[in-house]
Amino acid sequence: MAIEMLYFAWVRERIGLDREMIDPPDEVATVADLIAWLAMRSPGHAEALADPERLRAAIDQSFAGMEASIGKAREVALFPPVTGG
């Protein structure tokens, strides 16, 4: 099942992409799994995603924890903690 990945802030800068379509294998079940799997795609991905504790995620435009299931996600965003206001 294809998922659109969105990257923001330094995650976007290090990966060098603001979005990409991916098709992870079935064993990639959670956001944490997805991050580990994506980290293998390129040196930029590896650098951006090296420290999952510094990352946050949103699934289909809602904030999601690292253990959230990506089962039915059409869009997953990865980014640093937000700094609004």
Next chain:
Amino acid sequence: MAIEMLYFAWVRERIGLDREMIDPPDEVATVADLIAWLAMRSPGHAEALADPERLRAAIDQSFAGMEASIGKAREVALFPPVTGG
């Protein structure tokens, strides 16, 4: 020593004056003494000043307690608790 009295809000309405000059005798030493002495001036004064707990005072434009000395006061204001804002 002459003192200018100022009255505000319902104290002013009940006394029927917004200001008056007074010359209290020497034994009138504090704000509380002054209130008791003024209450004898007219039925309006008596009504306005009947309940000193509902009154507040300022001496020469600074809030003052009931036991404050009026010794050197040029102006004393009596009024209900303030409701600014």
Next chain:
Amino acid sequence: MIRVCVQRESFAPGALLEELEAVGGGGVASFTGIVRGEGDLVELMLEHHPAMTASAMREIADRAAQRWPLLGVILVHRYGALVPGDRIVFVGVAARHRAAALESCAFLIDWLKTRAPFWKRERFADGRTRWIEPRAEDDRAAARWEV
């Protein structure tokens, strides 16, 4: 920048905010008090102690500026006859950070309520008038800032 105004006429909160935005801080907080039109209120008359009001407000502003690192304070308080919808009071504060701006803004309006020499008389559609009594709630709100 500390400015205190006691005036009969209304004021423009937007222009006051712009002045506070210009002092170089990261945050501007404001509170505007407005006459609510409840229970057939037709007029709110604000009486004050003219010789004392500005200095009492200035003392309150100085107190806030001692307690928080503020870059600007503007206090405006009206007196005279107001009608529902009219602005009564404006408190505006500029600071480097938002916590100082928001906290001092709350402090300033709480202290104006209980320490600025104003009295308010309501007049209703049937001609009845009533002097507003201080609310215990306002005393509690002011008391939380005592150190």
Next chain:
Amino acid sequence: MIRVCVQRESFAPGALLEELEAVGGGGVASFTGIVRGEGDLVELMLEHHPAMTASAMREIADRAAQRWPLLGVILVHRYGALVPGDRIVFVGVAARHRAAALESCAFLIDWLKTRAPFWKRERFADGRTRWIEPRAEDDRAAARWEV
């Protein structure tokens, strides 16, 4: 009345306050966040998650309206390239009484800081850039509203 705006252009706090003054409450509180020009900052770039930002802000506004009796909420958040002195964010709240207006205003800005999907990159006179890290202070400020 709840309104949420995510926009590149600036906004006029005075006009927003007037809308909030018109809803019939007794108090309007506001907070405006401004780009501070410190340490040779020449630009603050705000990036956001366009598909998500307005709904995240709306959720924050709804949360405030559930918690306090509010008559109006306006949230405006800018994105794009800003310079020192520019407005970033506006929070405005109208309520019958001041406590609800002031508290919810503080809540709204605290939650926007930690729950609205924005990221800020500073650019300095020497060309260096830096992504702003969340401050522990902001997390603590947001946490005090947890029930």
